[in-house]
Amino acid sequence: MTRTADGKRRAHRPRTVITACAAAAGLLLVAGCGNGDEGPAVAAGGVPVVQKGKLTTCTHLPYPPFQFERDGEIVGFDVALIDLVAKNLKVEQEIIDTPFENFKTGAFLNSGRCDLAAAGMTITEDRKKNVDFSVPYFDATQALLATEKSGARTLADVKxxxxxxxxxxxxxxxxxxTSQGFDPVAFESSDAVLNGLRTGQVDAVIIDYPVVQGWLKDKANARAFRLGQNIETGERYGFSVKKGNDKLRAAINKAITxxxxxxxxxxLYEEWIGPLPKGQS
Incomplete structure (x- = not known):
């Protein structure tokens, strides 16, 4: 159960969280790694899906507030939006956790392991070569987060x-x-980025602003770390599908619109992200 912005409690359907099949040797009963002998499946409106009765979403956990585990369930802003798509298609969302690089190449979409990717993913021209994106659903901003003792508030300070x-x-x-002349220490997930900052592996990080917002709600984090400059990169997030999967892309676009x-x-924005940006209502 989660609490909505108006204080009402709302039940979430349980979701199965599946690791990538290549890393799931011990999970012999895993669904969502292909259809087996079932053949192609179709949801409402003739939308093709890889698993009957399911809308299989690839993501990379954790990435709060977009997708993360809470009380044994995967929740978040992306999850809630794709639940709307699944409801329209008369299926249930199922989530597969897989490395982020699979989204850039479209590997798990092309192999038929997932119907779509929802991972706080920025729409870029380079990524459009491998996948088709939905309409943008989130305007993203990067931020600099640094240890309090470093005194850094800008990238110029870091340099x-x-x-x-x-x-x-x-x-x-x-x-x-990299474009600003840095050779950043690369971490595998957003949690690993923040843990690297916490443990002194790095002095500052560039990370999506909503992630920072959530992390600084913890009072201990707010005391030890300081939010620096916002970095306006003009990024917008989109959900991705296999190239040419126009029916599913249209269904996602309709749900967002x-x-x-x-x-x-x-x-949903207020529930998972926070107050709406100024000028948006």
């Missing part, structure tokens, strides 16, 4: 003081750091 900078591997945060029109999007 001038010869501090160690970290970022999540294969992300636009890492790319931005409808949610923005009827107020559902704003409620």
């Amino acid at each position: 001038a003081r010869n501090l160690k900078l970290g970022a999540q591997a294969e992300t636009t945060g890492e790319s931005y750091a 409808d949610a923005k029109a009827d107020g559902t999007y704003n409620k």
